[in-house]
Amino acid sequence: MEPVIPDEKAIKPPHKIWILELWDMCKMAVIAIAIMLLLNIFVFNLSLVKGQSMEPTLENSERLFVDKLVYHFASPKSGDVVVLKDPSTGPDRKTFLVKRVIAKPGDTVEVREHELFVNGQPKSEPYTDVIIEDSDFKPLTLGKDEYFVMGDNRHAGRSKDSRYFGSVKKSQIVGRAEFVFWPISKIRSL
Structure with a gap:
């Protein structure tokens, strides 16, 4: 029988999951804006x-x-x-x-x-x-x-x-x- 590895999100409280997802969305938005600015400046x-x-x-x-x-x-x-x-x-x-x-x-x-x-x-x-x-x-x-x-x-x-x-x-x-x-x-x- 294989050991069961718990899901990271399952062991974290629900309010921390929301904060992590918000943080991921903010990082993606900043990266997308940076790429658009670079394209606008140079391309x-x-x-x-x-x-x-x-x-x-x-x-x-x-x-x-x-x-x-x-x-x-x-x-x-x-x-x-x-x-x-x-x-x-x-x-x-x-x-x-x-x-x-x-x-x-x-x-x-x-x-x-x-x-x-x-x-x-x-x-x-x-x-x-x-x-x-x-x-x-x-x-x-x-x-x-x-x-x-x-x-x-x-x-x-x-x-x-x-x-x-x-x-x-x-x-x-x-x-x-x-x-x-x-x-x-x-x-x-x-």
């Missing part, structure tokens, strides 16, 4: 669209899934929708913008007669149907790790972008917006 971010600067592509109050790893392995491409640190605010402020990459390092950008040109050629922009209402600007050639970003809404004064603060460094780009996940009725990839 992805969930961002809220504020304002009208990316209309018609993105609307106010839509929520985005942002891939923060992609640009550690590749460079932003023309047409990518990116989240970047607002260069017009001080380094202490954590303000972010959602913009589209229009030109990459080595490209020359200009606006002539309300039309966008990249490397001397009119830029095909199927994501917007609005002409650039702001005044023209002379050709600007981007340096190493510099990107020219614009909002899709080209109405005068609607988008704080590279026309306002100049080119942005790759280090200022937080990640690429991959898809809209909220509201559910508007889920779509970008």
Whole structure:
């Protein structure tokens, strides 16, 4: 006959069992929160669209899934929708913008007669149907790790972008917006 080994929980008073289970749940919650925070810092971010600067592509109050790893392995491409640190605010402020990459390092950008040109050629922009209402600007050639970003809404004064603060460094780009996940009725990839 084998000896009977009593269950640990059976020999502990009921109030201690409850405390042990609560302690286990608290440890699991702390671990889950720590993992989510690490993923949010290094892998992805969930961002809220504020304002009208990316209309018609993105609307106010839509929520985005942002891939923060992609640009550690590749460079932003023309047409990518990116989240970047607002260069017009001080380094202490954590303000972010959602913009589209229009030109990459080595490209020359200009606006002539309300039309966008990249490397001397009119830029095909199927994501917007609005002409650039702001005044023209002379050709600007981007340096190493510099990107020219614009909002899709080209109405005068609607988008704080590279026309306002100049080119942005790759280090200022937080990640690429991959898809809209909220509201559910508007889920779509970008």
